[in-house]
Amino acid sequence: MSVGDPPPGPPDPVQALLGLDRVVHEPVRLALLSLLAGAQEAEFKFLESALGLSKGNLSSHAARLEDAGYIEVRKTFRRKLPVTSYRITDAGRAALGGYWAALREAAPGGS
Amino acid sequence: MSVGDPPPGPPDPVQALLGLDRVVHEPVRLALLSLLAGAQEAEFKFLESALGLSKGNLSSHAARLEDAGYIEVRKTFRRKLPVTSYRITDAGRAALGGYWAALREAAPGGS
């Protein structure tokens, strides 16, 4: 093996798939990020019903995205009741963009 | 609910994401299916190196795909050595097609 078997020119679709960001790859988080990418900010309650998730599930996924630096959390009060809002970060947008790009590379009619 | 709030025209991208087939969604299996979709048949040894997987990992993913009816396994002998070959089934092709379709629906420039 000397001439052309390492990944020289064409990015391997297989590698694109295997290199997918697992934080983004989880459907719930992908939906969450996509939603946040389209809106400035979204509240916990809204996301809960929009995604049809249990509170616990949403909370843990959000925490994971926050740990990854993909979203920001803002805690405020509305009329004495706590309200938690989420916003996508630049890193989050970049990760989401990279994710879709990788998928496009691996898709049937991809490149 | 009487007029127009259930999913009338535009299929919700969020639902498309949340409804993804988890069997296909796993990157390793997605890569595996994609590879098999492009080739008639592939052998264990080839897949192992093509995907860069451990034997155990490949074996278990293949078993899962077989359980789902997405691939077929053929065991033969080549010069007295056992050879295991995999082939995608019609159901596998359908699942893969449906998966990409769902993703396209949810992608940024999707519909």
Next chain:
DNA sequence: TAAACTGGTCTGTAGCGCAAACTCCTCACA
């Protein structure tokens, strides 16, 4: 015959996704 290799399956474990239980707070009511 023993040793090493090929081809693959089985077992053990860390991590993850999910929902139920729990906490903290506010508001209605007696």
Next chain:
DNA sequence: TGTGAGGAGTTTGCGCTACAGACCAGTTTA
């Protein structure tokens, strides 16, 4: 002024899963 109901999230517990290493069957080489 207690007391209970309910909103807003977080923490805990559990079952499943992806992954790798140990293991096994058979073959070839020394």
